Amino acid sequence: MLNPNWLERLAAYHPKRRAVFFRDRWLTYGELYERARRAAATLKALGVGPGDRVGLLSWNHPAYLDLLFAAPLLGHILAPFNHRLSLPELLALHAYAAPRVLFYGEGFREAAEALDPRALPLSALLEGEGEPPEGYAPGLEDPALLLFTGGTTGLPKGALIPYRQLLLNALETAFAWGLSREDRYVLATPMFHAALNALxxxxxxxxGEVVIEERFQPEEYLELLRRxxxxILFLVPTMFAMLLESPAFAETDLSSVRFAISGGAPCPAPVREAFRARGVRFKQGYGLTECGVNCFTFELEEAEAYPESVGRPMPHLWARIVREDGGEAGVGEAGELWLSGGVVMKGYYNRPEENAKVFAFDGARLWLKTGDLAFRDEAGRYYIAGRKKEMFISGGENVYPVEVERALYDHPAVKEAAVIGVPDPRWGEVGAAFVVLKAPLDPEALRAFLRGRLAGYKVPKHLFFLEELPKTGPGKVQKEALRKLWEERHGAA
Structure with a gap:
């Protein structure tokens, strides 16, 4: 049987080996496990037991790992909160998750005490005395994490992540991505999200070794790369793009990087090409909180030859593409991506109606309906076409926003772009594009550029130039916010 408390073994195997770097100090594997034991003792003294949620509101910090690795010693469930949310949003999430205790990092005292007047600073997490309880042995189906989904619409749902998922994702990723104990990466994506488990x-x-950046700052990140x-690099597209804008990028030595992986959304071709020009080989990742984060894999040579593809399913993950009528989609035909395997979540916490929507049984297999549209080519490579709910129909033709966004990114003056479908009296729906520019650009010039790359019905009828795009904590564009903006500006294209 797989061992949920695997850090104990690693601490015994190589206690003095470097594990985690934070604020100018390395923690060894022995120290990392000792911190987990102290955290478990602290929680035990606070009355936390199996099944209790433990909340965390903080910038990136080793405390995320302390609470995660303490979980198999005590049985609690780590529930990290998105620190970028507004107080009303956090209050709703806190009421939903109902953590037994809430810890907060520097700068979050006021918000944390508004959620729970008894909230404790992170300095209190490792002050516990005594030993963690003996005899507790978590099962593989026991939940270790409660991770809130992106929340671009309404209150996020809490995905219960069992030890089974954590272990299988680690094994699959290490094997399929060719990782080794000699690998090292800078963790700069928010640790409150599923990115904690991505790498x-x-x-x-x-x-291996993990360097934690407290808050992503391009110059600091590049300094961490130099140091x-x-x-391996793992970031979302927005972060990669921000690195390119830094004056320090051109001087940063990237020769140690074996490859870079972009997650969260398709990475624009100009960004990939800029890193490739610096010798950094690129892969496009795909995953979701509910299914173990890393769902597909690709050999580097093939990933470079087919940069728009996410590759093929992980060795122990099954994938299918389902048409609207429930039938299996053919080669090149778009449909909803369904996934099945040991990395699928237990379900959404206290949301049986949502579980009924996303799970489907087909014989003996349980499938997760991802809500993402995908298609595959004759060689079995998968491509993500966007969210199912984002596809729109213009004059009877399906339009996938991600395809239009890729064409927009091909223009040298476009920094960021997002497309949604909006009502139109003649065509039913048409595209509305929201664009952040690097340099001045005439709207008609951009439309002419797109007409040279897209069918006429795919060219957005409405163009809006913005200073920035609204994003969630993990860096995904909030298309519901863009829809509200469209409603406010309707007719002002």
């Missing part, structure tokens, strides 16, 4: 836990599972010489 940090797989690398630590192997005995620590990481072998």
């Amino acid at each position: 940090a836990t797989p690398l630590l599972y192997l005995g 620590h010489r990481p072998t």
Whole structure:
């Protein structure tokens, strides 16, 4: 049976090996496990027991790992909160998750005490005395994490992540991505999100090294690259783009990087090409909180030859593409991506009606309906066409916003772009594009550029130039916010 408390073994195997770097100090594997034991003792003294949620509101910090690795010693469930949310949003999430205790990092005291007057600073997490309870042994189906989904519409749902998912994702990622204990990366994406498991836990599972950046700042990130010489880069497209804008990018030595992976959304071709010009090989990742974060894999050579593809399913993950009528989609035909395997979540916390919507049984197999549109080519490579709910029909033709966004990114003056479908009296729906520019650009010139790359019905009828696009904590564009903006500006294209 797989061991949920695998850090104990690694601490015994190589206690003095470097594990995590934070604020100018390395923590060894021995120290990392000792911190987990102290955290478990602290929680025990606070009355936390199996099944209790433990909340965390903080910038990136080793406390996320302390609470995660303490969970198999005590049985609690780590529930990290998105620190970018407004107080009303956090209040709703706190009421939903109902954590037994809430810890907060620097700068979050006021918000945390508004959620729970008894909230404790992170400095209190490792002050517990005594030993964690003996004899507790978590099962693989027991939940270790309660991760809130992106929340671009309404209150996010809490996905219950069992130890089974954590372990299988670590094993699959290490094997399929070719990771080793010699690999190192800078963790700069928010640790309150599923990105915590994208690369940090797989690398630590192997005995690798993780450098934690408290808050992503392009210049600081590049300095960490120069200082620590990481072998793998993992960021969302917005972060990669921000690195390119930094004057320090051109001088940063990237020769240690074996490859870079973009997650969260398709990475624009100009961004990929800029890194490729610096010798950094690129892969497009795909995953979701509910299904173990890393769902597809690709050999580097093939990933470079087919940059719009996310590759093929992980070895122990099954994928299918389902048409609207429930039938199996053919080669090149778009449909909803369904996934099945040991990395699928237990379900949404206290949301049986939502579970009924996303799970489907087909014989003996349980499928997760991802809500993402995808298609595959004759060689079995998968491509993500966007969210199912984002596709719109213009004059009877399906339009996938991600395809239009890719064409927009091809223009050298476009920095960021997002497309939604909006009502139109003649065509039913048409595209509305929201664009952030690098340099001045005439709307008609941009439309002419798109007409050279897209069918006429795919060219957005409405164009809006913005200073920035609204985003969620993990860096995804909030298209519902764009829809509200469209409603406010309707007719002002």
